[in-house]
Amino acid sequence: MALFLVGCGSHASFVLHGEARQPLDPSAKVYYIYGPETPLVPENAELVGSLETNMATQCTADEVVAFLPDDAKKMGANLIFVKKIMDKVYVQTYYVGTIMMTRTKNCKVFIVDYYYVPAGEAKNENN
Amino acid sequence: MKITSLLLPLLAFAVLAGAAPKKELSDFEKSLIGGASAETQSGEASASESDSTGSSLNEFEQSLATVPSEYEDVYKLRESMLEAVKSKNTTVVGQLADELAQKETRSLIPLKDFESEVIYLDLRMYDRLLDMLVKHYRNLLDTTRYDENPKVIEDDGLFLYVVNRLESRDKERNVYYSVAAQIEGSNLSDEKKRKLEMFLLLRDAYRSDDVGVRVRDLAQSVTNGKDDPESRWIAKSILSPLTRMNMFAYNLEKRAENKEEIIKGKLYTGGFGMNLFFLSGGMAFGMDDLYRSDLFEPEETSINLEFYLQIKRFAISGELLASGITGVNSYSLGLGYVAYDSRYLKVRPYVGLGMPAMILEAKERVYGSLHGEGESESMGEGNSEMYTESLGLTLAVNVDFKFATLFLFSSSSKFFSPSIVGKFGVSYINFEDTFVYGSGVSPFFSLGLGMYLW
16 A cells, blocks of 8 residues: 655664664675565574665665665664565655645655674574 | 565575575574574465476376485375375374474475475364474574475475365465364464464565564464463564564654663753743842832732753753742843752752842822932822842752653654742842832742753
């Protein structure tokens, strides 16, 4: 179902879980789990935060997919659990002179959780 | 472009985790499953892949003739399983399932989970089904359990039976809804019934909002049970992500959860406050002859208020306040310091410098001049005048009882605190005006309501 929203602000909605983490190295590998296919997360994954992407800054799926890994690493996460992808209509308002204009576009909004999986610890567990 | 196709290249271990065993894995990938192991995707998903094999009976018959000798015993067990399933002999089915499980190696999967699921559902073997589903989901993210391309049996009668059974299912609804009545009527305990419902619905938890809510509630009830061995895992791996599906609600929940910590962190940081005082009183010393009471009647002002801006522990304030002298109000600017701040109480002493003012109404026509010198002033009967040739110095303390602290609209860091406020202090007042003259000290108090935005 498409929702009709007026966009405002430029930051994604992010709720941090607990203390902020150190950002990961930009070259760090980030993994995805797609909830509709795999409806659970690893037991040893540590929740970093939850995010709803912002249509104003990431509208298309390509833009979101390009944004998420970098954002996750900045938050100290190396695992992205994609829980929901919604179709929404983004309404942008702007002025031409004194005339207010609106422009709409169809966007994808992702709801994801960021996790950090401590590779070293898990490796020891496996051993 | 479809979303799934965009994500697929990125779902390196997750999406394909159940479909088939994978490559050698990195330490990180191994870490994701924390030492567990993985087998296969849920039944329907795997079965749909299997559909593409397009098995026909002839092909199937041909395949039987080319059974590799090393798997012969597995094929025989599966053939016996098929016969037991058709004869609905649950005891034998259980025994054969155990035997097949023992044949499992890193390179061989004798009985896939979706096959077990179909069989157990058909034969109403719900205890075994539940155990199988727990094991399935426990291992779902483990891509290290098998070698690359292990042998799976997809060319025998049992496989064909399972595929046919899957094809006969209602694909629009989760299988649970087709068997709910049977499960409810079974001899499983209520706890196991709820747990089985949760695991059967789980595959659709992120495909349907309603199912997601149901799975969340079921997971909640399962984790509330103290004795469930999977409680911790279910809470962390299944329940936790489902509690954060609505970001707005989650945000509200999180900020409520962290409210006390946020308040604690914001004490002594500053804000803006406004106080309205409704009750004032006090005493005066040394100002008995401040004005001629036989000639004038003082007028009370009804507004007593204070604004203040707090920056860290310091506050600058402006106030219009009654003193302890009837009819005398003080307009002053103050500099305060927050000596104590807490969840409910704030104490802010301050020094104020200002201009006391007094409004007098003449009872009759009066004449006079300051010190009896200079130009004479007159005032008609019934006229009022404000006298402000004065100086006031105030030492006081504000005590705010913040009886509530609420988040300011949708903010997660700004607060609104309605308060009961009290002001206690002493003022030195000096008037030097024609009809008001004198100085003295006035202890005073004011009580009222305030609000503080911080």
